[in-house]
Amino acid sequence: RYPAINKPAAVLHWINHVQTDAEFIVILDADMIMRGPITPWEYGAKLGHPVSTPYE
Known part of the structure; x- marks a missing residue:
């Protein structure tokens, strides 16, 4: 068994x-x-602005 990871x-x-x-x-x-x-800038990622993207 493995413990849950946070x-x-x-x-x-x-x-x-x-x-x-x-x-x-x-x-x-x-x-x-x-x-x-992986091209973070295509999703608007920049300093102080984290982003997430959908699974495709």
Whole structure:
């Protein structure tokens, strides 16, 4: 058995404890299949403006 994982809390913990110069941070589920490039700017992602996109 595996314990439940609280992704929002884990992401918040990571943000508060890491130093990075990454322009974008992409959060995917473990069962996601990437079928093409990830282009955050096409969805309006920018500094201080997180976005989410539908599954396609």
